Amino acid sequence: MVKTDIEIAQEARLKPIKEIAEGLNLAEADWEPYGHTKAKLSDKLLEKLADNPNGKVILVTAISPTPAGEGKSTVTVGLGQALNKIGKKAVIALREPSLGPVMGIKGGAAGGGYSQVLPMEDINLHFTGDLHAITSANNALAAMIDNHIHQGNELGIDPRRIEFKRVMDMNDRALRQIVIGLGGPLRGVPREDGFNITVASEIMAILCLATDLQDLKKRISNIMIGYTYQEEPVYVRDLKVEGALTLLLKDAIKPNLVQTIENTPAIIHGGPFANIAHGCNSIIATKTAVKLGEYVVTEAGFGADLGAEKFLDIKTRAGNIDTDAVVIVATVRALKMHGGVPKNNLTEENLEALRAGMENLQKHIETIQYFGLPFVVAINKFPTDTVNEVNAIEAWCEQRGYTVAMTDVWAKGGEGGIELAQKVVQTIEKGEKSFKRVYELEDSLEIKMTKIARTVYGADGVEFSSKAKKQLAFFEKQGWGELPVCMAKTQYSLSDNPALLGRPKGFTITIRELRPSIGAGFIVALTGDIMTMPGLPKSPAALKMDVTEDGKIVGLF
């Protein structure tokens, strides 16, 4: 019988976090313990390490994902472990899981099998409290906004035009659209509102883009919370609460150090949505990893069209981070799905569908080539893959001169990623990179979106709704035009229509609406409906979770 992730995790031998820290040459003052196997790194550490040489940054991205997931986090962890196995000093930099999906569908999100970060039962639940601190800061701000209106509304905030929402780290569809402040003058001012999931909070994006605590405070002070009756933007700095919100985040800004199942150090910190935000772990975490490891393996959300584009156009620009190589993860199952096979037939061999599905991979490769970065294709093995299918992918890559590696890191840990690790190291050592970004900050918002749509999605162009057109003009007038653009698009298709799998052509991207994330420092472009508060399924993962009488945890996977 195949073991579950939590069973594998419970059999692992964790080293005391002190040993992991010492292995990174950290002094006692550089970190604080949170239990015996978790630590927070000092917020002074990055400054202290400034003169260390920079490690090589490997970004793990993927083809357009399917609902089943391609195992990108698992490959990220496995690759880090494999690099250690071939004698390289690797540090993994990952996002923190959100409790909502853990209780809902996922059951856990810390890699899988023999490529997990541990202690998975803590990382998947409250971990070191970062998401809770973000929830608190977000909701403190929301309470201050409604209190300001209730107490006389000196700033003249229009309750119909408040953009800033409350959050909860939970999948709770009933909170998507609500009316608050009911019940008379003792209960505030009635208005429409709604909750997002915490990872969709602008404060999460800010935490991940801030370079230090003072930069965090500055970004928080720039959050645009809504408009006055005169339709002028109102910022957090107008409410004068940026100090309190920063105080609430004083520990959350410190990156968390843990280890993988093979004791490879992993820094896990932050985890914004990859649609209405940029979908990467924090700049502070990645930069710390760069100073501590020879190789840093990090990931970005969804496929290369969303996560990698934002990693390269938003995160590495804000953080001044160099990228040295990209790993593009694909699975035989997902490629067949992109080739037209329905979800319930994916275990049958189908070479024709597989070859058709390679078109999706091809487009993501072209995107990485546009960025001028060397890459390796990683095929994440599943037990149902056939030899013919694997051979077909290898042949396809060889014909085109692409480096490809099979990985089996779920079942074999680092051992299953050695081929990938060797090929990534060779690729980096060749040093063939000529990095450029898709757009410049000086481009207008319209041009930025058009460049992303054409270059990254393969669209013919961009259409703007009449609302978006009005917003474009207003935003440029506000001086927000020089911010990067964060595209909120479905992850399932290169287009804005989730049903168009493979490599769609001859389509345009429709920008329905823009949202100013001025604190985070980007303009969100919404294409279609983007859900910022998930719901629970009929049988939530939570129903299987338990702590048995002898204290054993079950049901996390």
Place this chain on the structure above:
Amino acid sequence: MVKTDIEIAQEARLKPIKEIAEGLNLAEADWEPYGHTKAKLSDKLLEKLADNPNGKVILVTAISPTPAGEGKSTVTVGLGQALNKIGKKAVIALREPSLGPVMGIKGGAAGGGYSQVLPMEDINLHFTGDLHAITSANNALAAMIDNHIHQGNELGIDPRRIEFKRVMDMNDRALRQIVIGLGGPLRGVPREDGFNITVASEIMAILCLATDLQDLKKRISNIMIGYTYQEEPVYVRDLKVEGALTLLLKDAIKPNLVQTIENTPAIIHGGPFANIAHGCNSIIATKTAVKLGEYVVTEAGFGADLGAEKFLDIKTRAGNIDTDAVVIVATVRALKMHGGVPKNNLTEENLEALRAGMENLQKHIETIQYFGLPFVVAINKFPTDTVNEVNAIEAWCEQRGYTVAMTDVWAKGGEGGIELAQKVVQTIEKGEKSFKRVYELEDSLEIKMTKIARTVYGADGVEFSSKAKKQLAFFEKQGWGELPVCMAKTQYSLSDNPALLGRPKGFTITIRELRPSIGAGFIVALTGDIMTMPGLPKSPAALKMDVTEDGKIVGLF
């Protein structure tokens, strides 16, 4: 210039928590570090210490409080420090502060001056995450309830009769009364709802009354969340989520170890409301302190009519805890207010009002005498107290044979509580106690409430609204009649009318409504409006909070 609490705290020399733990003879496996000055005690510790002798338990309670507060937590901390100074091994057991009031009015709630628990900036903010874990468990349950209804409502839960509310650890009046589930079928089933503050969650009360993790799970499974269309109660066990909720609380159930400004060990754990819940720190924390110290100093919320009554009738009954002495805290200012002086004249000497106000103290003393416990009156000094006033109190106590001690622990730390410590130790050593409770579990709910109202409040009797009468019959039929009663009454008066200060007479208590807290294991009796979600003042304390450029925290006090 008088220093603020945070300034005093920042000058303190904290010992590493390892030293505090070692001072309590704890082994490495008995605790986990959370940073260098906080720890969580193992959930196996209490079992391991079973054969240790029991320390003496000192309950700190107070007269009916005024809005300014009487400094009960400060006296609790100061007394613990003073006991150490006179050579006794003391452990303090306190409640955890709630973030909402910290951001709102209080600015901090970890004692004050030279009688604080530290690190106050952590304890006042996220601490070790217990309140966040409770918020998560509470809101996971709420999401499961609405999801159950949305997904077909197999149990037939009536959306109009859901009693279980969402919570947030924030003062947010706009969430008191809301409508959720708006916006069509994708957004759940519309219904009325509201948020309580986290400390008002039944799960907080459960955490504080549970004797171990399995007892916690059992109590959670017994939470009554609402009624079916047939008006039958629905429990958490019917939804089968008690395992997941317990898992979310696996660390929160472990008590937190910190130290005072004078390095006296303090266990801080749990903090339920003292009106709709029982207002004491956790049973696990208090029992652990009893096994670790010769003397345990602990407190209960509000005045003796609320906190002490519930400590003695609910907490010590559920936890099988002996109480050895009671300290009743009063201040000259508050006594004058009970004697009729308006709030803005309290700094003027007024012996007549002082003597009139002693009637309030007298009633609380009689209550403690009814319980058969020895007591000491502690007068918590303020700079504005006059010698005449202090002499008048001492004379009043001497005439009646009451032991009284002046304390000056805010300004002088343990040194300022030595007289109190000596008198408490003498009182305990005399051993004159004949403990009895106000009611027996076999009494009907009606008799329990009547006994509390007559014996503890000095009321003529109890009146029940027609709703409460119907509920009484229904509750007894459900088999809930043998639970203790938790009175939700204003803290400002012995009566249910907050305007009646001093020692009101000739009044009756009106029970407006009952609320079943079946998981916690008590029936709440509501007298008048009890606010379970506070609001923010016009100028919230948060406006003064900040982290300066050199990383210094300001604005917590």
